[in-house]
Amino acid sequence: MTGKEFYIENFNTFQKKLNGQSKSFLNEIRKEAMNRLTELDFPTNRNEEWKYTNVSPILKQNFIPAVNTTIPKFTKEEIKKFLFNDFDCHLLVFVNGFFSEELSKISLLPKGVIVGSLKKILKENPELISGYVSKISKIDNAFNALNTAYALDGLVVIVPDGIALEKPIQVLYLNTSENELVLSLPRNLIVAGKNSQVSVIANYNGYGEKVYFSNIITEVFADENSIVDLCKVQNENENSYHIEKVQAQQKKNSLFNHYNVTFGGAIVRNDINSLLDGENTETHYYGLYMANGKQHVDNHTFIDHAKPNCMSNELYKGILDDNSRGVFNGKIIVRQDAQKTNAYQQNKTILLSKSATIDTKPQLEIFADDVKCSHGATVGHLDETSEFYIRSRGVPQELAKSMLIRAFANDVIETIKIEPLKEQINHMIFDHLHRIEIENK
Amino acid sequence: MNNIEEKELKSSEEISDDKKVLDDLTSSEYKWGFVTDIESETAAKGLSEDVVRMISKKKNEPEWMTEWRLKAFRYWLKMEEPTWANVHYPKIDYQNISYYSAPKQKPKLNSLDEVDPELLKTFEKLGIPLEEQKFLSGVAVDAVFDSVSVATTFKASLNEKGIIFCSVSEAVKEHPELVKKYLGSVVPYTDNFFAALNAAVFSDGSFVFIPKGVRCPMELSTYFRINTQETGQFERTLIIAEEGAYVSYLEGCTAPIRDTNQLHAAVVELVVLDDAEIKYSTVQNWYPGDKEGKGGIYNFVTKRGACRGKNSKISWTQVETGSAITWKYPSCILQGDNSIGEFYSVAVTNNYQQADTGTKMIHLGKNTKSTVVSKGISAGHSNNSYRGLIKIGKNAEGARNYTQCDSMLMSDRCGAHTFPYIEVENDSAKVEHEATTSKIGEDQIFYLNQRGISTEDAVNMIVNGFCKEVFKELPMEFAVEAQKLLAISLEGSVG
Numbered sequence: 027m028t029g030k031e032f033y034i035e036n037f038n039t040f041q042k043k044l045n046g047q048s049k050s051f052l053n054e055i056r057k058e059a060m061n062r063l064t065e066l067d068f069p070t071n072r073n074e075e076w077k078y079t080n081v082s083p084i085l086k087q088n089f090i091p092a093v094n095t096t097i098p099k100f101t102k103e104e105i106k107k108f109l110f111n112d113f114d115c116h117l118l119v120f121v122n123g124f125f126s127e128e129l130s131k132i133s134l135l136p137k138g139v140i141v142g143s144l145k146k147i148l149k150e151n152p153e154l155i156s157g158y159v160s161k162i163s164k165i166d167n168a169f170n171a172l173n174t175a176y177a178l179d180g181l182v183v184i185v186p187d188g189i190a191l192e193k194p195i196q197v198l199y200l201n202t203s204e205n206e207l208v209l210s211l212p213r214n215l216i217v218a219g220k221n222s223q224v225s226v227i228a229n230y231n232g233y234g235e236k237v238y239f240s241n242i243i244t245e246v247f248a249d250e251n252s253i254v255d256l257c258k259v260q261n262e263n264e265n266s267y268h269i270e271k272v273q274a275q276q277k278k279n280s281l282f283n284h285y286n287v288t289f290g291g292a293i294v295r296n297d298i299n300s301l302l303d304g305e306n307t308e309t310h311y312y313g314l315y316m317a318n319g320k321q322h323v324d325n326h327t328f329i330d331h332a333k334p335n336c337m338s339n340e341l342y343k344g345i346l347d348d349n350s351r352g353v354f355n356g357k358i359i360v361r362q363d364a365q366k367t368n369a370y371q372q373n374k375t376i377l378l379s380k381s382a383t384i385d386t387k388p389q390l391e392i393f394a395d396d397v398k399c400s401h402g403a404t405v406g407h408l409d410e411t412s413e414f415y416i417r418s419r420g421v422p423q424e425l426a427k428s429m430l431i432r433a434f435a436n437d438v439i440e441t442i443k444i445e446p447l448k449e450q451i452n453h454m455i456f457d458h459l460h461r462i463e464i465e466n467k
Numbered sequence: 468m469n470n471i472e473e474k475e476l477k478s479s480e481e482i483s484d485d486k487k488v489l490d491d492l493t494s495s496e497y498k499w500g501f502v503t504d505i506e507s508e509t510a511a512k513g514l515s516e517d518v519v520r521m522i523s524k525k526k527n528e529p530e531w532m533t534e535w536r537l538k539a540f541r542y543w544l545k546m547e548e549p550t551w552a553n554v555h556y557p558k559i560d561y562q563n564i565s566y567y568s569a570p571k572q573k574p575k576l577n578s579l580d581e582v583d584p585e586l587l588k589t590f591e592k593l594g595i596p597l598e599e600q601k602f603l604s605g606v607a608v609d610a611v612f613d614s615v616s617v618a619t620t621f622k623a624s625l626n627e628k629g630i631i632f633c634s635v636s637e638a639v640k641e642h643p644e645l646v647k648k649y650l651g652s653v654v655p656y657t658d659n660f661f662a663a664l665n666a667a668v669f670s671d672g673s674f675v676f677i678p679k680g681v682r683c684p685m686e687l688s689t690y691f692r693i694n695t696q697e698t699g700q701f702e703r704t705l706i707i708a709e710e711g712a713y714v715s716y717l718e719g720c721t722a723p724i725r726d727t728n729q730l731h732a733a734v735v736e737l738v739v740l741d742d743a744e745i746k747y748s749t750v751q752n753w754y755p756g757d758k759e760g761k762g763g764i765y766n767f768v769t770k771r772g773a774c775r776g777k778n779s780k781i782s783w784t785q786v787e788t789g790s791a792i793t794w795k796y797p798s799c800i801l802q803g804d805n806s807i808g809e810f811y812s813v814a815v816t817n818n819y820q821q822a823d824t825g826t827k828m829i830h831l832g833k834n835t836k837s838t839v840v841s842k843g844i845s846a847g848h849s850n851n852s853y854r855g856l857i858k859i860g861k862n863a864e865g866a867r868n869y870t871q872c873d874s875m876l877m878s879d880r881c882g883a884h885t886f887p888y889i890e891v892e893n894d895s896a897k898v899e900h901e902a903t904t905s906k907i908g909e910d911q912i913f914y915l916n917q918r919g920i921s922t923e924d925a926v927n928m929i930v931n932g933f934c935k936e937v938f939k940e941l942p943m944e945f946a947v948e949a950q951k952l953l954a955i956s957l958e959g960s961v962g
Contacts, residue, residue: 074551078890362879377894384891388902391884395876395906403900405859405891 029085033172034064040091040176050148055160059174066168075167078353078385079295079324084267089209089239091176092122098204100233105129108198108231110259112446115196115227116141122201122238123210124179133193138186141195144213145179154184158215162245163273166297170271173243177213180242183224184215187249190223194255194444197226201240201262202233214244218252218280225255227447232263232290239267246274248282250304255283257442259451261458262290264319271297278304285442287451288315288323289458299328302336302364313342314438316458317350317382324353331364338368343438344375345431346382347459354386356401362393371401376408376434378459425462431455432464513562516540519667522567526636526671529643539656539666546660552823553852553884554792556765564730566668566701624684630714631676632687635703638674645676649707653736653773653800661732661767661794669703669734677712677743686942688717702733708743710776715746717945729754731790733768741776741803746784748941752952753789760819760848763791770797774806774832782809783826784940786949791820796854798827801835801863808837811937815953816849816881825855825872825886830863830896839870842934846877852884859896866896874904875933927954 037060044053068085069076098121105119118141119129125143132141140147140154147155165171181197201210218224230240240262248254254274262268268291274282288294300309315323329338344352358369375384388401408430416426435455442448456463519540523533548559625632631642638646656666677683708714731753737745747770756763766789772781783797799808810826828837837857845851853872874883885902907929915925931938931950938946 365879375891377891377896380894381892382894384889386889386891387887388900389884389886390874390902390904391882392874392876392904393882395879395881397876397904397906399904401885401900401902403887403889403898405889405896405898407894407897 029068030063030168032088034060037175040093043093050152051156052148052159056175059165059171062165063168063171063175066171068168075326079293079322081293084239084293087207087237089207091209091211092124093178095122095206095208097122097124098202100129100200102129105198105200108200108229110196110227110229110447110450113444115194118181118195118197120179120181120197120199120212122208123199123212136189139189139191140182140184142182143179144182144215147182155182155215158217158245158247162247162275163243163271166271169241169269170243173211173213173241177211177243180213180215182215183226184217185219185222185224187219188221189219191225194225194227197228199228199230199240200233201231201238201266203236203238208238210238210240212242214242216254216256217247218249218254220249221251223253226257228256228258230258230260230262230268232261232266235263235265237265240269242270244270244272246272246282248274248276248280250278250280253281255443257285257447259287260290260294261454264290264321265292267291267293269295272299274300276300276302276304276307276309279306280304281308283310284312286311286313286325289454291321293322295324297326297328299330301330301332302338303332305333305335307333307336309338311340311342312438312441314435315352316345316455317352318347318459319350321350323350326355328357329369331358331360331367331369334363334365334367336364336367338370340371341437342373343435344384345378345434345459346375346384347378349381351382352384355389357389358391358399360392360394360397360399364394365396367394367397367399369397369399373403375405377405378408428456428462428464431459431461512565514566514668518566522668525567528636528639531647532639535651536667539663542656543660543663543667546663548660552794553850554794554821554823556792559730559765567670628681628684629678630681630683631674633674635672635674635705642676645707649736649738650705653738653771654734654769659769662734662769665701665703665732665734669701672703675706675714675716677708677714679709680711682712683714686715686717688719700731704733704735706745707738708740708745710741710743712743715748715942717748717942719750719945719948730765731767735768735770737772737781739772739774739776739779739781742778743776744780745772746782748945749785750945750949750952751785751787751789755789755820756791756818758818760791764789766790766793766795768795770795771800772798773800774803774808776803778805779803780807782940784811784937786937786941786952787812787814787822787824788952793822793824795824796827798829799837800829800831801837802831804832805834806832807835810839810841811940812841813934813937814851815844816846816851818847818849820849823852823854825853827856828868829858829860830866830868831860832863834865835863836867839872840936841872842937843872843874843883844877844930844933845874845881845883848880850882850884852886854886856888856890857898859891859893859898861892863893864895866893868898870900872902873933876904876906
């Protein structure tokens with residue numbers, strides 16, 4: 027019994043263990059999701075959306091939902107090396123998808139602001155989130171259904187109208203398998219009220235070398251005039267699988283910035299979707315992925331221009347080394363009513379080795395006429411003439427290459443607003459690609 | 468005060484005038500709609516092994532050809548119609564189509580005088596007076612009327628150079644070794660649903676063979692025309708350019724107004740050996756259906772060229788204005804080192820037309836280059852999609868691709884879509900892709916208006932400017948025709 031059957035089979039046992047939680051509104055959603063899972067098959071290459079990503083290695087193994095495993099204990103000292111330092115932030119730590127109060131450090135919050143765990147809020151104030159969870163993100167595929175059916179915990183951020191959170195929220199998701207293969211299922215929700223502002227750094231990390239599987243859903247609701255920054259830095263261990271769906275819904279005049287920096291994972295799939303559900307909204311997606319070894323990194327973005335006068339801008343850059351494989355699919359739909367839309371998209375990839383491959387598919391579907399849309403995609407390698415020029419100034423070859431890589435990544439790195447974070451990401455790039463480091467200046 | 472009001476009033480009147488001009492133009496009827504009253508021989512509807520045998524027998528084909536058709540037919544039975552394209556149409560009943568139609572003719576013709584005068588008149592209406600072309604333009608025309616070749620000109624002068632330009636049925640009889648070697652070698656019958664169907668029932672088409680080192684002295688051209696009601700036309704074209712040869716081939720088509728949809732599933736195969744080049748130009752303006760989207764041709768075409776030799780080149784240029792549904796991806800397989808593939812396309816859709824068209828460039832050899840320039844214009848309620856694949860194989864060192872696809876939208880009810888696939892497996896490749904979508908520029912129209920140019924002409928100019936990069940790739944006569952066509956099918960769909 028593998029894959030789908032395994033997860034269906036175990037659902038009843040899971041339900042019995044829920045105790046108090048079985049009465050929450052979420053449980054109906056869970057049961058529905060389980061019904062959907064029985065109908066849906068896990069995607070294969072025959073499915074257009076999964077054409078270039080083969081998920082069968084994930085399905086060959088049975089991952090046990092973290093709730094049915096022992097959650098390992100970490101000390102503050104142990105997690106330190108995974109954190110982004112040198113800036114003031116609220117810190118939340120999730121181990122295998124479950125909130126750890128001891129490791130977290132949330133400083134004083136303005137009145138009405140909630141920064142905490144889904145599990146806790148379900149117990150205390152479920153009415154605060156019942157309008158959002160699983161309402162923003164519909165189930166698109168079996169992985170979504172799996173998360174919805176089994177997820178128990180995750181990040182919840184609620185910022186009421188008129189409040190701007192000064193400090194960013196850093197969320198460390200630390201995943202690890204000890205005795206069993208762990209399935210970590212964070213279910214995140216970020217709600218920004220009218221005229222509010224919030225910034226979240228989602229930091230995914232793996233402990234140890236054993237295989238685990240992170241299957242995540244993040245829902246973002248940006249109400250009128252709000253500003254939401256979501257910066258994801260993913261550095262899972264190199265044997266593990268990481269699938270996340272981000273679904274944002276944006277109201278009038280809101281601004282949503284999503285940063286997506288990928289380092290780790292054997293098979294990585296990100297679906298980042300925004301519904302521009304009000305006039306004058308603005309959306310920015312920035313992506314940077316570095317892959318080496320046999321990594322497979324797949325980024326799917328989808329921006330749905332449903333209302334007029336909106337703007338979206340997308341910039342994704344990939345650096346592929348060794349036998350790694352990159353996939354990019356950027357879909358933009360401009361609906362019939364969405365006149366005066368501006369939508370831009372760029373996807374650039376460099377291949378550092380002979381056997382690295384990239385499949386990219388920018389996709390525009392436009393049903394309104396008064397629009398300006400464009401997309402560009404390039405695939406290439408490090409420019410020899412530039413390299414030659416740098417070397418002619420007495421710079422060794424390897425260093426010259428590093429300089430060019432850094433220059434390539436610059437457009438994306440520069441968009442990150444938190445300086446210390448920028449520097450640490452810069453360091454991680456060279457560390458991950460095993461190249462001489464160029465200091466971030 | 469009054470003056471100003473009057474002025475304002477006038478200007479709004481002018482605007483509505485402009486609108487009227489535009490509406491008139493957008494709604495212009497299909498100009499080539501007429502039916503030639505000519506006796507033709509049509510097979511009963513339906514498709515079975517017997518029908519395939521019958522077609523083969525009617526064409527006096529040798530045994531191996533009949534076998535090939537049957538194999539294709541059996542394979543087709545196992546296949547399913549593809550649904551991935553971004554087009555929608557009612558399910559086609561393949562048993563409700565007649566698969567063979569030929570004008571009743573005497574078997575052989577030596578000169579134009581023997582051609583049915585009715586037929587000649589049809590060509591004249593289409594603007595292809597055979598005689599005139601023969602003497603004035605120096606274009607050899609192999610005119611296909613429905614399914615059977617009726618006249619081939621300039622054959623003698625081509626013969627001198629060793630060039631073979633005839634119908635495929637003729638080639639099957641007279642040059643079986645060439646047909647056996649190349650037919651289905653680029654588009655095998657197993658390739659796709661429509662290619663299999665075509666292989667089973669193909670009626671006729673052109674066969675061109677340019678021997679080693681010969682540069683074809685004139686542009687070769689075939690005019691296709693669908694005539695008999697409810698007859699699917701299944702053309703099969705095969706062009707071979709041996710080492711160092713060159714040929715420019717033109718294909719153009721018109722069809723009369725019909726109510727029921729006509730299915731067209733053609734296959735075009737190009738084979739290019741070392742240092743040879745084929746330039747293939749198409750102007751397609753088949754009946755697109757009426758303003759409500761009723762009728763019109765279903766155009767499901769498989770066009771593919773193989774650059775087998777070193778330094779070989781294939782250049783596809785197409786102007787697509789007709790057909791209710793277009794499903795067409797002229798492709799290049801760049802096998803030979805340093806080979807070049809080009810694709811220049813203008814696709815125009817209006818009313819309820821749907822087009823899903825683009826190209827595939829498969830880079831296999833070293834230092835192969837490809838250029839793709841695609842211009843899509845959508846108006847009315849139409850949908851226009853660009854779908855393209857750029858694939859750089861593992862061994863395609865130094866491959867280079869440049870793709871540009873631009874879309875222009877002319878109404879708020881139409882759609883423009885792009886689905887470019889880029890697959891790169893070699894790090895030394897350079898691939899660039901650019902796409903833009905925008906509305907026809909109001910500022911540009913305004914600017915031209917204030918220079919005293921009517922909105923109609925202004926739109927014409929802007930659209931022609933938009934398509935210029937492609938038109939300049941067309942042979943002279945075609946470029947003129949293409950511009951006229953664009954004007955007819957589109958002009959001023961700006962609301």
